[in-house]
Structure formats: structure tokens, C-alpha cells
Amino acid sequence: MNKIQDSSTPLLRNIVLGGLIAFHQLAHADLIAFDLYHNQSQKLIHYKNPFQSAFTHSIDDSFQIQQQGSSTISAGLLDTSATGSDSMGLINAEHDFDKFFAVQDVNNPANTKGHATASWVFDIKAATDLSFSLDIAAMGDFELSDWFRWDYSIDNLSRQSLFELNSDQSKVQAYQLASGYTAVINDPLSLNNQLLNNKFQNFSSQLLGTGSQLELFFTAQQNGGSEVLAFRNLKVEGQTQQFDSTSIPSPSTTSLLLLGILWFHRSGFRLTTNKHSIGA
Numbered sequence: 001m002n003k004i005q006d007s008s009t010p011l012l013r014n015i016v017l018g019g020l021i022a023f024h025q026l027a028h029a030d031l032i033a034f035d036l037y038h039n040q041s042q043k044l045i046h047y048k049n050p051f052q053s054a055f056t057h058s059i060d061d062s063f064q065i066q067q068q069g070s071s072t073i074s075a076g077l078l079d080t081s082a083t084g085s086d087s088m089g090l091i092n093a094e095h096d097f098d099k100f101f102a103v104q105d106v107n108n109p110a111n112t113k114g115h116a117t118a119s120w121v122f123d124i125k126a127a128t129d130l131s132f133s134l135d136i137a138a139m140g141d142f143e144l145s146d147w148f149r150w151d152y153s154i155d156n157l158s159r160q161s162l163f164e165l166n167s168d169q170s171k172v173q174a175y176q177l178a179s180g181y182t183a184v185i186n187d188p189l190s191l192n193n194q195l196l197n198n199k200f201q202n203f204s205s206q207l208l209g210t211g212s213q214l215e216l217f218f219t220a221q222q223n224g225g226s227e228v229l230a231f232r233n234l235k236v237e238g239q240t241q242q243f244d245s246t247s248i249p250s251p252s253t254t255s256l257l258l259l260g261i262l263w264f265h266r267s268g269f270r271l272t273t274n275k276h277s278i279g280a
Contacts, residue, residue: 029237033122036232049118060225062104063116068097076228081179090137090198090230100232107223115221124214130238133204138189138196140227142167148220155211165191
């Protein structure tokens, strides 16, 4: 008994397969813009930090981008335990030579107001479904008065909150250094109910809205040279329009699902009902 398929089945199969490929491409997040990512930046329009190189009175005060070999890094930030006696640090002195943004003792004689803000402006034209992520490390006995936060604004509209880091006074944290030594310290920083340590951890959040420019604001209020925080790998991800939207419309999720249902329905129906007996 031969099974005869509807002639439209191969066409529908090709349409569905093409649609699924297109949907996969649409669902994949593209790296739109970044900074401090493998020492590179992309689509960074402007970086502003009035405190870059402002705290010249002490190496233990910092609110700026640093890098081994190009700037002097404090003992609190640098982990030298692999080759000497050290009980604190975020940046491995032997292996880590990438750029990072360092925060240490923001409240100091050169900044008596106690807090500081830096900002990044990225080009996000033609991008949708945006998200922001970065890697953060921290170490020390932080006080309730210490806080760190990220906000954002698209095209100079009102600021929206992204992340806020605060001291968790009810917890202790174990910090392992390059030598294998573990330091246990009270009152670590917490973000989204996750305790930070001296290893960089990734955090991400969705960004609401679209536009031409994304401005990110990082603000810190912190007092104490034995409390350190660092971050890097600032990344903006999202969907990008691959073609001219006026000539080739992007398929919607609903239309692709409907195509799949239609194809499977028609294919199954023809295979089970269009049967012809030979020699009957």
C-alpha cells in the first residue's frame, strides 16, 4: 500500500524550517556595547568620572579605572598571597592584568561629601530587548552606611534602578586568596540576596525601553580603606534588526508557532488518510 503526500507538504516543511531558523536568530541576544571587557570598549560614546586620579593623597583611596602595570594598586585590592604574606585582595597579582574599576575609601579628605558617581553612555540605536550585566567582587567588613548602586536612563529620560549593594550585618563571608588562605570576615556586601566575595561574579538585569543612547550611573558611598569593591565586563546585550524592516518584516513568535502547527497537522492528516491500494 503506497502513501501519497500532499504536494504542499515539502513547501510547508521548508517554510517552517526557515521560520524556526529565523526565530532562533531573533531569540539570540547580541552583544551591543561594552566597556572594561578584555580591556576593550565598543559603542562607548562617553565615560565621565570627576574622581579619576583625584585621590592623590593616599593609595588606599580610589574611585577609578585601574590596571596592573599602568597604575599603582593598593594592598587592599591586590592579592599578593601567592608570593608573600597577604590576607586581603581582589586582583590576583600573578595573573590578572585586565582593567577594572576600583572603589576604596570614597569618603576621604579629597571627597568629604562621602559619595561619588561615574557614568557611561553607550550607543544602542536599532537594539531592542536590552539587558545589562557586569562582574563584581568585594571584600571587607562593610557598614550599614556603605552602599553601592547602579541606575540607567535611556535618551535622558528618568533614571531607573538596576542594582543596589548593601552590607548584610547578619552574615559572615569566607574569602579565599590565591595562596589558599581563607579569611572569614563579618558584614559582607549583598546583591539580590547573594553574598559577594573576592572572586568576580556576574550579575544581570533587563533594561526597560529602547532609544538611541543608554546612560549607566554607578554611585558609591563608602568609608574605609579595608573595604574594597571592583567591577569589570560591563556589557549591554539585546536584539538587533538584521534587515531593513520596511522591506522584510520579522516573523512573530505567534506566526511561527501557527506555521508549525499547520505543517504537522497537514502532514499527519495526509499520511493517514490518503491511502491507495495497488491491485484492489
